[in-house]
Amino acid sequence: MSSSAKQKPRTKRPPWQDNRVLMAVSLGLAIITWIVFASINSGMEEQLVENVRVNIDLTGTTAEELDLKPFFPSPTGQEEIFVDVIVMAPRYDKPTAENLNAKLEVDRVNRADDYSLAVQVSHAPSTDKSRFEIKNYYVGKVKDRKLVNVAFDYERTLPFELIPVVEGNVDVPEGFYKCELMLSKKFISITGPQQKLGKIAAVTAKIVLDKPLKDTVVFENIEIIPLDAGGNPIQHYLTVEGDVSATLPIWELATLKPMVDFLGAPESYYATPLRYTITPSTVQAALPGASIAADQSYSVGAIDFSSLSPGHNTKTFSAGDLKQVAFLDGTEKFTVWVDMSGLEARAMTLPAANIKLAEPKPDTGTAAATFTAQFREAVQVTVVGTPEILDELTSENLQGEAVLSSDTATGQNNLEVRIRVAETAAEGKAGPHPGCWIYGTYTVTANLTES
Helix, strand or coil: CCCCCCCCCCCCCCHHHCHHHHHHHHHHHHHHHHHHHHHHHCCEEEEEEEEEEEECCCCCCHHHHCCCEEECCCCCCCCCCEEEEEEEEECCCCCCHHHEEEEECCCCCCCCEEEEEEEEEEECCCCCCCCCEEEEEEECCCCCCCEEEEEEECEEEEEEEEEEEEECCCCCCCCEEECCCEECCCEEEEEEEHHHHCCCCEEEEEEECCCCCCCCEEECCCEEEEECCCCCECCCCCEEECCCCEEECEEEEEEEEEEEEEECCCHHHHHCCCCEEEECCCEEEEECCCCCCCEEEEEEEEEEHHHCCCEEEEEEEEHHHCCCCEECCCCCEEEEEEEECCCEEEEEEECHHHEEECCCCCCCCCCHHHEEEECCCCEEEEEEECHHHHHHCCHHHEEEEEECCCCCCCEEEEEEEEEEEEEECCCCCEEECCCEEEECCEEEEEEEEEC
């Protein structure tokens, strides 16, 4: 092509395809975005910082010098106090409880008394104070509550007797009886400020019945209520130590025929019923148990034959000593007449040679083999039986066992002696006489040496 030929003109690009234009537009948009974002977030706003724990520091105060302790009107007498704090902070900043300090102002506490104290809120030491501004606070989620009620006093722990109280008019079904409420503890310890403890006039253990009961029921962790002299509950500042349970026995009604047991009865008296009467002869009562016969015999006590003499014997048993029965007809005692007519009492001598050391009980810790005993004195005893049996007895029918105690030592000792009337059988073996017994209790003097 000749030099004189005309050059082809260049095609002009659209602005949106020019890299320099795109870069300029992007930069402009970024600047605009930053300006908009900064203008939106640079404004201050109120924010709520919740659950800032209030510290109680008594160091160097009069309260510390007087050894006073703070108590709060909570059910336990102790409390962790928290405040919610209102702050002014940038929208993009979110202060937390770690950025704040709160403490109770205790400078004016100078004696044991009840106080309403303010809280002082400040920035935490590591928090930049210019970061946000503290505007306000309120205590325990209650808006406009600025003060904390607190009692400063000496801490004491005192025991109080518990008074059981059953509320509710729930009648047990026919044939059953509701006994008195029984508590697992007779006394309860309460800890708190000395002045509050001094206002306690009584402490009740209360349960509420709201449904019929046919069986004994146990109530766990029952409510303990301290009361003042006017009978008003003292619900604050105090701590009850430990739990208390209660048992409400539900027993069945029965008509009982009182009876007595006999101890140490000769064989012939086991075979032949004794002649005795009891007043009253029947009683209306309630007893534990799933099924009680309509006319059931019930033992009101035991009588030892060693306490029975010829003639008529009178024994008395207190109804109050019987813990597993409730007498509903006003019965207070049982009087027993035991007929021993036709018998005689005869004085006899237990020879010293017929006394030996008894084998000890397992819980005494004293072995008979440890000692050798010398019994130098005979023992005068009373034997009860029919005249025919007594005429046949001699001193050789009497046998004694001296009982060692846990504190027995060598030397002279006064020991209880158990005596029985022995009968020699046809085979030559001696056994208890079936028709007589020793009346009374006896001791013997023994000189003990180590074996």
